Amino acid sequence: MSTPETQEPAVRVDRDEKDPAVAVVTLNRPQRRNALTVELKEALVEALNLVAGDAEVRAVVLTGSGKSFCVGQDLGEHAETLRADPATSFNTVERHYNPIVRALAEMPKPVVAAINGGAVGAGLGFALACDLRVAAEGAPFATAFAAIGLTADSGLSASLVHSLGAARATELMLLGESFSAEQAKEWGLVRAVVPAGEVLGAALELARRLAAGPTAAYAEIKKALALGAVSPLETVLAGEGAGQARLGVTRDHQGAVDAFLAKQRPTFEGA
Structure with missing residues (x-):
């Protein structure tokens, strides 16, 4: 337009x-x-x-x-x-x-x-x-x-x-x-x-x-902060746990853990 x-x-x-x-x-x-x-x-x-x-x-x-x-x-x-x-x-x-x-x-x-x-x-x-x-x-x-x-x-x-x-x-x-x-x-x-x-x-x-960072993690952080601004503690804790579980299977998280253990800087793919 x-x-x-x-x-x-x-x-x-x-x-x-x-x-x-x-x-x-x-x-x-x-x-x-x-x-x-x-x-x-x-x-x-x-x-x-x-x-x-x-x-x-x-x-x-x-x-x-x-x-x-x-x-x-x-x-x-x-x-x-x-x-x-x-x-x-x-x-x-x-x-x-x-x-x-x-x-x-x-x-x-x-x-x-x-x-x-x-x-x-x-x-x-x-x-x-x-x-x-x-x-x-x-x-x-x-x-x-x-x-x-x-x-x-x-x-x-x-x-x-x-x-x-x-x-x-x-x-x-x-x-x-x-x-x-x-x-x-x-x-x-x-x-x-x-x-x-x-x-x-x-x-x-x-x-x-x-x-250059962990895009999927950023998305989950945004969700968690939005939830945390308006929700009781139990809801926040449940939301954080669900977010961690979703991120736990991403290449970015697994690769970053491996890089940390190898004393290297992680490279994030955004997924």
Whole structure:
């Protein structure tokens, strides 16, 4: 799909030149700060499902083109849907936002967000649905929903609480105050803050490291962490045990044990 403004694809999927096991998914409406239209959201769902199902891809980078990561819903398009039929204008949450967040959070391989600029509303939700984040110096973050009379979408009600605790999450949601990439790093939301021109490179370096790792184990770790965030201890213990059993028969685990005993560095195949 292409954007009507430029005929460029609304979402690009590229392979890293240094490591083709890394896929880069780029939101591509730079002239509108990667604001989310139906076209872009549908293209993003398709792109994420594509890389999730590609066995050759072992790590993913999500980023935005231009100077913004993603500023959330395109309010011009939203206004049109409200005028057309307010009762159905929020069907996009079930059709688009929820599948995007599930695709990122449940991706069976690590996802690194390269936050090259502003991450607002659903854009912030997408970033927090990724596993690791690298941000540009001074990049602004905000929830923004209360400012237009809405509650959260894109999983922010959970991801903010789990990442920052209920008190700070409540402040950010109710007051809508923006915060910087530097504050986000201080709070533990992002791994690193680097100059804007170095964000993608830093994220790719991290993704390459992950792509060389035990992909199946990473998928199980993601499942275990998601379960651990919301479940009682007995459920967590059972989930961990089941995950260990599944990994115990993988070539990666068996090869790593043999390498450890031989005092060698393991090489992971991703299976």
